[in-house]
Structure formats: structure tokens, C-alpha cells
Amino acid sequence: xKPFLTLFLLSLSLGAQPVAIRGARVFDGTGAPARQATVxxxxxxxxxxxxxxxxxxxxxxxxxxxxxxxxxxxDLHTHLSASAVSGLSGDxxxxxxxxxxxxxxxxxxxxxxGEMFAPxxxxxxxxxPGPHVxxxxxxxxxxxxxTEAGWGDFMxxxxxTPEQAHAQAKIALSYKPDIIKVFTDGWRYNTAPxxxxxxxxxxxxxVQDAHAARVKVVTHTVTLExxxxxxxxxxxxxxHGIGDRDVDDxxxxxxxxxxxxxxxxxxxxxFKGGAAPAxxxxxxxxxxxxxxxxxxxxxxxxxxxxxxxWQHLMFNVKRLFDAGIPIALGxxxxxxxxxHGYSTLRELELLVQSGFTPPQAxxxxxxxxxxxxxxxxxxxxxxxxxxxxxVLVDGRPDERISDVMNTRRVWIGGKEFAPRELEQTIQSRExxxxxxxxxAAAIDDMEDTARxxxxxxxxxxxxxxVDHSAMMMLTVAREGGGHALLVSARLADxxxxxxxxxxxxxxxxIRPADLSAFSGVSFEVRGEAAARLLIxxxxxxxxxxxxxxxxxxxxxxxxxxxxxxxxxxxGAAWDPKDARTLQLELSAPPAAxxxxxxxxxxFY
Numbered sequence: 001x002k003p004f005l006t007l008f009l010l011s012l013s014l015g016a017q018p019v020a021i022r023g024a025r026v027f028d029g030t031g032a033p034a035r036q037a038t039v040x041x042x043x044x045x046x047x048x049x050x051x052x053x054x055x056x057x058x059x060x061x062x063x064x065x066x067x068x069x070x071x072x073x074x075d076l077h078t079h080l081s082a083s084a085v086s087g088l089s090g091d092x093x094x095x096x097x098x099x100x101x102x103x104x105x106x107x108x109x110x111x112x113x114g115e116m117f118a119p120x121x122x123x124x125x126x127x128x129p130g131p132h133v134x135x136x137x138x139x140x141x142x143x144x145x146x147t148e149a150g151w152g153d154f155m156x157x158x159x160x161t162p163e164q165a166h167a168q169a170k171i172a173l174s175y176k177p178d179i180i181k182v183f184t185d186g187w188r189y190n191t192a193p194x195x196x197x198x199x200x201x202x203x204x205x206x207v208q209d210a211h212a213a214r215v216k217v218v219t220h221t222v223t224l225e226x227x228x229x230x231x232x233x234x235x236x237x238x239x240h241g242i243g244d245r246d247v248d249d250x251x252x253x254x255x256x257x258x259x260x261x262x263x264x265x266x267x268x269x270x271f272k273g274g275a276a277p278a279x280x281x282x283x284x285x286x287x288x289x290x291x292x293x294x295x296x297x298x299x300x301x302x303x304x305x306x307x308x309x310w311q312h313l314m315f316n317v318k319r320l321f322d323a324g325i326p327i328a329l330g331x332x333x334x335x336x337x338x339x340h341g342y343s344t345l346r347e348l349e350l351l352v353q354s355g356f357t358p359p360q361a362x363x364x365x366x367x368x369x370x371x372x373x374x375x376x377x378x379x380x381x382x383x384x385x386x387x388x389x390x391v392l393v394d395g396r397p398d399e400r401i402s403d404v405m406n407t408r409r410v411w412i413g414g415k416e417f418a419p420r421e422l423e424q425t426i427q428s429r430e431x432x433x434x435x436x437x438x439x440a441a442a443i444d445d446m447e448d449t450a451r452x453x454x455x456x457x458x459x460x461x462x463x464x465x466v467d468h469s470a471m472m473m474l475t476v477a478r479e480g481g482g483h484a485l486l487v488s489a490r491l492a493d494x495x496x497x498x499x500x501x502x503x504x505x506x507x508x509x510i511r512p513a514d515l516s517a518f519s520g521v522s523f524e525v526r527g528e529a530a531a532r533l534l535i536x537x538x539x540x541x542x543x544x545x546x547x548x549x550x551x552x553x554x555x556x557x558x559x560x561x562x563x564x565x566x567x568x569x570x571g572a573a574w575d576p577k578d579a580r581t582l583q584l585e586l587s588a589p590p591a592a593x594x595x596x597x598x599x600x601x602x603f604y
Contacts (some may be wrong), residue, residue: 001086008588017058017059017060017334018040018041018042018047018056018058018059018060019040019041019042019059019060019061019062019411019414019416020038020039020040020041020053020055020059020060020061020062021036021038021039021040021041021062021064021069021390021392022055022061022062022063022064023036023038023063023064023065023066023067024036024037024039024064024065024067024068024069024392025067025068025069025396025398026039026049026068026069026284026382027068027070027071027359027362027382027397027398028049028071028381028382028383029070029071029362029363029367029370029380029381029382030363030367031329031359031360031362031363031367031382032359033359033398034068034396034398035051036051037049037050037051037053037228038050038051038053038055038500039069039382039390039413040053040055040056040059041388041390041411042056043414044387044388044413044414044415045385045386045387045388045414046291046382046384046385046386046387046388046390047384047385048101049382049383049384051490054096054549062392062409064392066394066395067392067393067394067395067408068392068393068395068396068397068398068403069382069391069392070103070362070366070382070390070391070392070393070397070404070585071367071379071381071382071386071389071390071391072103072104072105072106072131072366072379072380072390072410072411072471073102073103073104073105073106073329073344073345073366073391074104074105074106074107074328074329074365074366074369074370074373074380074390074410075099075104075106075107075108075329075330075331075333075344075347076107076108076218076237076263076328076329076369076372076373077108077110077239077240077263077265077330077331077332077333078095078099078107078108078109078110078111078330078331078333078334078340079109079110079332079333079334079335080092080095080107080109080111080112080334080340081095081111081334082111082334082335083334084333084334084335084336084337084338084339084340084343085285085289085292085293085336085337085339087286087288087289087292087404087541090541091431091432092120092426092432092510093128093129093130093431093432093434094286094426094431094432095334095340095341096129096130096131096133097129097130097422097423097426098284098339098340098422098426098531099128099130099131099340099341099344100129100131100341100410100412100419100422101283101284101341101406101407101410101417101419101422101423101426101466102284102341102342102344102345102373102405102407103345103391103407103410103419104131104341104344104471105131105132105379105390105391105410105412106131106132106134106369106370106373106375106379106389107131107132107133107134108133108134108136108178108179108218108330109133109135109136110136110138111334112135112136112137113137113138113154113155113156114137114171114172114174114175114177115154115175115456115457115504115507116121116135116507116509116510117135117175117176117177117508117510118507118508119506119507119510119511120133120508120510121135122133123434123510128432129417129422131412132379132389132412134178134179134373135177135178135179136177136179136180136181136218137157137172137173137175137177137179137180137181137295138156138157138181138182138183138184138197138278139156139157139158139159139165139168139169139172139180139181139182139206140156140157140158140182140183140184140198141158141159141160141183141186141196141197141198141202141266142158142160142196143182143195143196144158144183144184144186144195144196144197144198144271145183145185145186145195145220145383146183146220146257147183147464148464148465148468149166149464149572150432150461150462150463150465150468151461152459152460152461152462152502153182153332153460154457154459154460155459155512156183156382157171157172159198159202159205159561160196160198160199160207161201161202162201162204162205163200163205164211165202165203165205166205168206169205169206169209169210170209171213172212173209173213176596177215178215179215179216179217179218180206180210180215180216180217180218181218181219181220181239182198182203182217182218182219182220182225182235183198183218183219183220183229184197184198184203184219184220184229185197185198185219185220185221185222185223185226185230185240186343187222187223187229187244188303189222189227189243189309190305191305193438193466195381195466197226198229199229200229200232200233203219203229203230203233203235204232204233204234205273207233207235208234211234213543215233216236216237216373216374217234217235217236217237218235218236218237218238218239218263218335219235219238219239219240220240220244221235221238221239221240221243222240222242222243222244223242223243223244223245224242224244224246224247224248224251225402227242227247227251227255228250228254230249230260230542231251231254231255231258231260232254232258233258234258234260235258235260236259236260236261236372237260237261237262237263237328237372238255238260238261238262238263238537239263239265239330240263240264240265240311240332241264241265241266241269241313241316241317242312242313242316243269243309243310243312243313243316244309244312246312246315246316246319247316247319247320251326252284252320252325255320255325255357256323256324256325260325261325261326261327261328261368262317262320262325262326262327262328263327263328263329263330264316264317264327264330264351265330265332265347266313266314266317266347266350266351266354267330267331267333267338267344267346267347267350268331268332268333268338268343268344269309269310269313269342270310270333270350271302271306271307271310271430272337273300273301273302274567277293277294277339278342278346278405280342280345280405281293281339281342283423283426284339284340284341284342284423284426284482285339285427286426286427287427287429288311290427303346308357308585314353314354314355315354317351317354318354318355318356321356321360324373326368326371327349327351327364327368328364328365328368328369328372328373329344329347329351329364329365329368329369330347331343331344331347333344336396344385345404345405347365348361348362348365348397348401348404349401349402349404350566351364352401357542358397358398358399358400358401359398361401362397362398362404364402366380366381367380367381368380369446382442387413387414388411388413389411389412389413390409390410390411391407391409391410391411392407392408392409392410393405393406393407393408393541394406394408394527398526399568407419409564413433415416422506427451431539434510434511434512434538435511436498436511436512436513436514436577436578437505437506437511437512437513437514438513438514438517439454439505439506439513439514439515439579439603440453440454441518441602441603441604442454443503443505443521443582443601443602443603444458444485444503444601445482445483445599445600445601446475446482446483446484446598446599446601447475447482447483448475448602449474449475452461452503452504454503454505454506454555455507456503456504456505456506456507456508458473458501458502458503459501459502459504459506459542460473460499460500460502461499461500461502461583462492462498462499462500463492463494463496463497463498463499465492465494467492467493468492468497469489469490469491469492469498469499470489470490470492471487471488471489471490471499472486472487472489473485473487473501474486475487478597478599479491482599483599484524484597484598484599485501485597485598485599486595486596486597487499487501487584487586487595487596487597487598488593488594488595489586489593489595490531490591490592490593491588491589491590491591491592491593491594492590492591493589493590493591494590495590495592496587497587497588498585498586498587499585499586499587499594500534500583500584500585500586501584501596501598502581502582502583503580503582503583503585503601504580505579505580505581505582506580509536509580509581512537512538512577512578512579512580513579513580514576514577514579515563515576515577515579516576516577517603518559518563518576518604519562519563519604520560520561520562520563520564520565520603520604521533521535521560521561521563521582521601521602521603521604522558522559522560522561522600522601522602522603522604523558523559523584523598523599523600523601523602524556524557524558524559524598524599524600525550525552525556525557525558525559525596525597526552526553526554526555526556526557526596526597526601527549527552527553527554527595527596527597528552528554528594528595528596529552529586529587529588529594529595529596530549530551530587530588531549531550531551531552531584531585531586531587531589531596532547532548532549532550532584532585532587533547533548533549533550533561533566533582533583533584533585534546534547534579534582534584534585535547535566535579535580535581535582535583536579536580536583537574537575537578537579537580538578538579538580539575539578540568540572540578544568544569544570545568545583546566546567546568547566547567547568548561548565548566548567548573551560552596556597560604563576582601584596584598
């Protein structure tokens with residue numbers, strides 16, 4: 001039986017009957033001292049919390065003596081499909097399980113775009129083990145942070161004026177996001193030239209539209225002046241620590257006036273140069289990656305610039321907390337060295353290092369984070385009527401914060417998950433099972449201005465970097481009738497520049513497509529560029545893809561590429577049931593121009 005199915009069936013069976021957690025020290029999430037109590041779970045909710053509650057007949061009893069029961073933990077800044085260390089598969093399902101295994105029951109995912117929401121929500125509601133996931137639409141400025149990864153202009157919508165902000169917010173809100181993340185601050189930590197930043201008027205327009213739709217706005221803001229702009233614009237949360245200077249009274253006043261909260265993400269900024277990862281980390285990684293981790297610490301001093309920034313970060317979170325600003329918990333997990341699940345717990349330790357008491361740190365990760373998200377009436381504390389999102393740990397984390405690492409049992413809506421079972425599925429060589437979708441032969445006849453015949457949105461992509469290649473993609477009239485897709489590009493002045501027109505084979509390219517009924521790909525094309533057909537696959541790690549070159553000419557021709565011609569750099573075998581996107585790549589010498597016209601893209 002597949003590990004995913006085993007876990008799902010186990011969670012169903014453990015959530016079917018009432019449960020009484022007896023003998024635990026209960027830390028309710030409010031910051032109040034822990035107390036001995038029995039907690040009864042029934043119908044997915046907390047039914048009672050009392051030292052002398054009557055346990056109903058037929059209730060499953062868990063003896064939790066010597067353990068502490070906490071509300072499920074929140075992480076308000078993650079990138080679920082990103083890998084914190086090279087070699088990981090980027091398996092979204094395994095990232096979710098890493099959070100559950102650490103007692104994290106709610107996360108915000110900022111590595112998403114609107115096309116991904118529907119299939120991701122279907123997977124989550126269909127039994128994929130994981131926490132509650134809030135999906136974000138991303139917005140930035142032209143040339144701002146979030147636009148340099150080469151993912152195209154749809155992954156991160158851009159605006160530089162209030163008028164454009166209203167237009168882009170309309171697109172963003174059409175997907176009904178749980179949250180909007182805006183990259184407002186272009187400071188690159190004095191390690192690279194600054195990117196562009198967003199002005200207050202443009203950000204305020206986004207906030208206005210989002211709040212009218214009852215959607216919260218969080219911002220990537222890392223400087224004191226950027227934080228003042230964001231708070232003055234009325235954003236709900238600053239989701240990075242301020243690292244260039246110490247905060248001042250003006251910022252505190254602006255944040256109080258706007259009700260702006262603060263998520264310091266200390267875990268991503270912590271200097272890890274000489275440290276060996278904690279023992280818990282390897283259990284949350286695929287075995288071949290865990291085996292590569294450094295086993296012992298080495299002498300590697302923190303650079304002076306990093307040390308100064310760290311001092312600002314540690315001072316600022318405590319100063320804002322003491323001033324009454326709500327401090328919630330987030331990590332930026334998925335970024336290098338910031339591991340999914342584990343880093344959320346590490347963030348709690350770092351808050352204590354900054355001057356928080358353990359109860360104060362635990363409150364940021366539970367009741368305060370729930371209040372910041374606006375779900376404090378549903379979860380975040382242990383009290384009757386709240387959702388039974390709970391974590392049971394060995395020890396007393398409210399007295400010794402490191403005990404929070406000792407996760408023993410986790411519940412989501414009353415369904416229990418065993419951390420060790422979750423870790424076993426993470427360490428499996430199999431990726432999380434995804435049901436494939438049969439695909440029609442016709443991919444795209446270019447008659448729709450934006451969408452393929454499969455109903456998916458065409459996407460542009462380029463090489464990475466601030467100075468990436470420029471690309472335009474639009475439908476144009478074709479001689480003799482109908483339309484073709486024109487891709488034109490000015491290649492970056494750098495090594496190996498390229499642009500790509502991408503055709504997702506399923507919505508958001510989340511589920512794999514089954515191409516086993518076909519033998520290859522055909523299309524009509526003309527152009528001037530070096531070109532390749534690429535097909536990305538679910539089980540292929542990173543951005544690698546199966547590829548086959550072709551040579552367009554200035555006159556129209558029909559190209560047929562059999563699947564047998566597709567090769568992968570690593571030599572892995574092609575699996576026709578594992579496809580995600582079909583891509584046409586154009587390349588040329590640095591700073592050169594390239595163009596391609598494409599029509600009648602289909603499988604044969």
C-alpha cells in the first residue's frame with residue numbers, strides 16, 4: 001500500500017471516535033501558565049478542557065503524563081515547493097508532511113500563483129496529509145524582488161502606479177487568494193545592487209482592493225524606511241525582519257495606527273556557516289540528501305556585515321514586542337538552510353534568544369498568529385469549541401523551549417497523525433502519489449488570446465537574474481486565416497540566455513499528465529533562433545526537463561518530435577505518464593534578437 005494512502009487511512013481511523021488526552025500539562029496558547037487538564041476531542045473540535053472532566057463512554061484515552069499539549073503551531077512564511085538544500089526533489093507533499101511531523105498545523109505558502117490554487121485545494125481537501133495551507137498571490141514592482149527568478153510575469157504580478165495596482169489586484173483577486181504577498185522592498189542586504197521598491201500610493205491601492213475583498217496583505221519588507229511605507233499604506237503584516245537599522249518610535253506609531261503585525265523570520269537570517277544541522281533535520285529529508293549533511297560544526301566566523309544585521313534583527317523583534325506590536329511566527333522556509341518544519345521550531349528558540357520568555361514565544365506561534373490571520377475564532381488556542389489542531393510534545397516547552405522539538409502526536413481537526421510515520425514517508429524514495437490526468441491530442445491552436453485548448457494559461461519564462469532576457473508573447477493573425485503565437489525576444493547579454501513559451505498540460509502544472517496514448521509532439525513553426533522542445537516531468541528534480549532540439553526556418557514547416565527523441569541530462573528514462581508542461585525554448589548569442597511563430601501544437 002502507498003505510504004500516502006496508509007497515512008490517510010490511519011488519520012481517518014484515528015479521527016473517527018472521541019479522544020481524551022489525559023494527564024498532560026496543557027499550554028492553551030494565550031501565554032497563561034500551563035495546567036494539568038484532560039482535553040476531550042469530538043467531531044473534530046475540542047469538546048472540553050478540565051482537570052476533572054467526565055470522559056464519555058467509548059472514548060479513546062491517551063495517557064499523556066509527562067507531556068505538554070499545545071495548540072497547533074503556525075508558520076506565516078513558507079515556500080512549500082522550494083528546497084532548503086540542493087538535491088531535494090521539491091516534493092510538495094513531503095514538505096507538507098515535514099510541517100505536520102513538527103506539529104505545524106497552519107502555513108502560508110508564498111511560492112504560488114493563482115493558476116495553482118484550484119488543483120492544490122483539491123489535493124488538500126482530498127486527503128493529502130498536511131497542515132492548513134493559505135495560498136498567496138504575489139505582487140511586486142517591475143524589476144523588483146520576486147521578478148528575478150525567470151518564472152515569467154504571471155508568477156509575480158507587477159505594478160508601479162496606483163492605476164496599474166488596481167488592474168493587477170483585479171487579476172489577483174479573481175483567483176480568490178487566501179492572502180496577497182507584495183514584494184515592496186528592494187534592499188539586497190548590501191550584498192548586491194538594490195532592486196526596485198514600491199511607493200506608498202501603489203501599495204495603498206493594493207491594500208484598498210484586497211481589504212475590500214476581505215483578503216489580508218503581507219509584505220516582503222526588510223528596511224526601516226520600507227517598513228514605514230508599508231505600515232503607512234495599511235498592510236496587515238510585515239513578513240520579514242528589519243535588518244538595516246534599529247526600529248524607531250515613528251515606525252511603532254505607524255504600525256499601531258494601521259494594526260500592522262510583524263513576522264521576523266529569524267530562522268532564514270540565522271548565520272549557519274559553521275553549524276552542523278540539528279539531528280532532527282535528517283529525519284525530515286530524503287535519505288540521499290540527509291546523508292550529505294555536515295555532521296560536525298566547523299569554525300566559520302560570522303562576517304561583520306551579517307553580525308550587524310543580526311544585531312538589528314534580534315533587537316528589533318524584542319523592541320516591537322515590548323511596544324505592543326503583535327509578533328507572529330514565520331520562517332521563509334524553503335530558502336537555503338531553512339528546512340521545512342524544523343525551522344518553524346527553530347524560530348521559537350531564536351525568539352527566546354532575542355529575549356522572549358518561552359510562553360511568550362509559544363503564544364506568537366499559536367494564538368497571536370491565529371489572530372493576525374483572522375482565524376482566532378477557529379484555532380490557535382486550546383478551549384471548547386475550537387478546532388482540534390493540537391500537538392503533544394515530551395517535556396515542558398513553556399519552561400525549556402528546546403522541548404518543542406520533541407513532537408509525539410499531532411491532530412488536525414481531530415485527525416491524528418504520527419510524526420514518525422510521517423518521517424518514514426518523507427524518507428521514502430517514492431514521491432508523493434499524484435493521480436494523473438488523461439490529456440487530449442490538441443494542445444493549442446492559438447485561437448484564444450491567453451489559454452490553450454486544454455484550458456490552461458500560457459506562461460512566459462526566461463533565464464534568471466535582474467538582467468534576464470526580455471520576452472513578448474502574443475497571438476497574431478496568420479496568413480490564410482486563424483492565428484499563431486508570436487514569441488519575440490531580446491536575449492540578455494550573458495552566457496546561455498534563453499526564453500520559453502510554456503504550455504501547462506494540467507491546471508497550474510500541479511498534477512502530472514498521462515501522454516501514454518501518444519507517440520510524440522507535432523507543431524507548425526517558423527522563426528530565427530536555436531530552439532528546443534522541452535517536457536518537464538513530476539518525478540524530475542529541480543528545473544531539469546526532457547529535451548529535443550529542432551531548427552526553425554523563415555518559412556512555415558511542420559515539425560514532428562517523437563517522445564523517443566527526448567533526453568534528460570541525467571540520463572533518466574522518459575515516462576509518458578509523468579508530464580507537467582510542454583515548453584518551446586528559444587536561444588541565441590548574448591544580446592541578440594530571436595523570434596518564433598507557432599501554431600497547431602498537438603500530440604500525435
